[in-house]
Amino acid sequence: MRYIPVIGLEIHAEMLTHSKVFCTCSAEFGGEENSRVCPRCAGLPGTLPVLNQGAVTLAAKAGFALDCTVNPYSAFDRKNYFYPDLPKAYQITQFEKPICTDGKVNIRGKDIRINRIHIEEDAGKLIHDEYEGISFADYNRCGVPLIEIVTEPDLRSADEAKEFVEEVALRLKYAGVCDARMEQGSLRVDVNISLMPYGSSEFGTRAEIKNLNSLKSIVRAIEYEIERQTEILDKGEKVVQETRRFNDNHGNTKALRSKEEAHDYRYFPEPDIPPVLFSEAELSAIRESMPEMPQKRFERYTKEYGLPEKDAELLIGDKDLSDFYDAAARCNPSYKAIANLVLVELLRNLNDSGMCISDVKFSPANLAQIVKLSDEGKISKNAAKDILKILFESGGDPLEIAKANNLIMESDASALESIIDKVIAENADSVESYKSGNQKVFGFLMGQVVKEAGKGANPQLARDLLMKKLAD
Ligand code: ADP
Numbered sequence: 001m002r003y004i005p006v007i008g009l010e011i012h013a014e015m016l017t018h019s020k021v022f023c024t025c026s027a028e029f030g031g032e033e034n035s036r037v038c039p040r041c042a043g044l045p046g047t048l049p050v051l052n053q054g055a056v057t058l059a060a061k062a063g064f065a066l067d068c069t070v071n072p073y074s075a076f077d078r079k080n081y082f083y084p085d086l087p088k089a090y091q092i093t094q095f096e097k098p099i100c101t102d103g104k105v106n107i108r109g110k111d112i113r114i115n116r117i118h119i120e121e122d123a124g125k126l127i128h129d130e131y132e133g134i135s136f137a138d139y140n141r142c143g144v145p146l147i148e149i150v151t152e153p154d155l156r157s158a159d160e161a162k163e164f165v166e167e168v169a170l171r172l173k174y175a176g177v178c179d180a181r182m183e184q185g186s187l188r189v190d191v192n193i194s195l196m197p198y199g200s201s202e203f204g205t206r207a208e209i210k211n212l213n214s215l216k217s218i219v220r221a222i223e224y225e226i227e228r229q230t231e232i233l234d235k236g237e238k239v240v241q242e243t244r245r246f247n248d249n250h251g252n253t254k255a256l257r258s259k260e261e262a263h264d265y266r267y268f269p270e271p272d273i274p275p276v277l278f279s280e281a282e283l284s285a286i287r288e289s290m291p292e293m294p295q296k297r298f299e300r301y302t303k304e305y306g307l308p309e310k311d312a313e314l315l316i317g318d319k320d321l322s323d324f325y326d327a328a329a330r331c332n333p334s335y336k337a338i339a340n341l342v343l344v345e346l347l348r349n350l351n352d353s354g355m356c357i358s359d360v361k362f363s364p365a366n367l368a369q370i371v372k373l374s375d376e377g378k379i380s381k382n383a384a385k386d387i388l389k390i391l392f393e394s395g396g397d398p399l400e401i402a403k404a405n406n407l408i409m410e411s412d413a414s415a416l417e418s419i420i421d422k423v424i425a426e427n428a429d430s431v432e433s434y435k436s437g438n439q440k441v442f443g444f445l446m447g448q449v450v451k452e453a454g455k456g457a458n459p460q461l462a463r464d465l466l467m468k469k470l471a472d
């Protein structure tokens with residue numbers, strides 16, 4: 001039988017606050033194990049949480065970025081469970097009254113509804129040493145502020161799920177909510193998936209695959225589950241509602257716990273944190289403080305800057321690259337030429353060197369200046385590439401680099417003229433042959449001129465002058 005996959009996601013995103021959500025420890029990624037922990041985030045009795053207002057504002061921004069209603073009233077609850085990465089033995093989260101509800105994100109012309117976004121605290125990290133058979137606990141991540149974004153089961157394929165996660169990640173990045181570095185775990189996804197027979201509209205029983213931390217594993221886990229559940233249903237058996245873990249090495253999923261073994265979280269209202277209240281004015285102020293979102297930027301690039309849609313999309317898809325481009329375009333409104341240099345040469349150099357845009361040794365202004373030199377006819381297109389490469393390797397000033405490498409074009413006609421006269425005098429045979437109709441020799445003569453004049457020769461000017469002299 002053929003089945004339609006039904007998929008809903010829970011996306012955990014770490015928010016970009018400096019400090020943790022209920023204490024003043026640093027929320028930054030990494031750090032020596034257990035060096036960013038205090039009595040509060042270690043869950044010692046007698047300590048009280050104090051809500052980080054920055055985290056609340058970022059969660060509201062996430063709501064606006066994903067087209068949600070940001071609620072004027074939300075509140076915290078305790079979710080009780082014991083696991084060694086959670087020293088308090090409960091997680092502070094929002095259960096009954098989440099900060100945002102009812103959002104949507106459009107993917108391929110289809111709205112994927114967002115049920116809710118709530119604020120919660122991250123747990124620590126356990127590092128298992130399989131060889132020694134022991135586990136280490138690192139509590140640096142305890143209390144890092146998270147949002148959890150829960151979708152309705154509106155996705156229907158692995159590709160759709162991937163595109164959705166990419167779009168959400170991009171919007172969170174633009175909104176300044178989350179850096180969305182899946183490889184560092186700052187964005188993690190739980191996939192809920194069930195199958196229903198074609199033509200049916202009744203959802204099947206779902207499995208939940210926890211904690212996927214790359215787009216690739218999201219896709220592979222979904223594809224594996226589709227196969228696994230199809231086999232079960234084809235045999236006339238029933239899918240069990242359970243939580244499963246995806247194994248990256250084997251590309252399969254394994255049961256962690258079934259519904260019967262599921263925790264009873266014994267939620268109750270968190271007594272130590274007052275509810276979060278927003279006035280209308282506060283909500284509008286946050287909305288107005290939102291940075292430019294990808295769709296707006298797309299319009300600016302295509303309508304104001306005249307970039308082709310494809311180029312605009314390529315730039316916007318990488319926020320850091322797009323920010324770099326923006327900064328360069330502010331220095332020199334040669335929008336298309338800058339986009340070309342960024343999308344072709346800059347990207348090539350980044351790929352070749354394995355560097356990120358944030359690692360480069362030169363500024364957007366430097367790149368804008370290369371384009372300016374080229375626009376003014378001071379350097380050739382090829383020289384622009386060479387200068388960029390040198391900037392890449394050792395930084396510096398584009399004009400100085402051009403001078404030091406003889407890349408400033410000889411626009412002085414008289415200097416070129418004497419070079420051309422010399423070439424004509426030294427190649428009498430070729431000149432004769434050209435004059436009697438052999439057009440191909442022109443290329444050779446042009447080559448001689450360029451060789452004499454060096455890379456700095458303005459090719460257009462040299463060409464025109466050579467033509468003129470040969471016609472005399
Ligand atoms: P829980 O609280 O047990 O995790 P929720 O109702 O909050 O359950 O749903 C969690 C996620 O599961 C949501 O993203 C939702 O869209 C998805 N989901 C719910 N039912 C199904 C189903 N039958 N098939 C696939 N996904 C589902």
Ligand code: MG
Nearest residue numbers: 010190192208
């Ligand atoms: Mg769940």
Ligand code: ZN
Nearest residue numbers: 023025038041
């Ligand atoms: Zn702390």
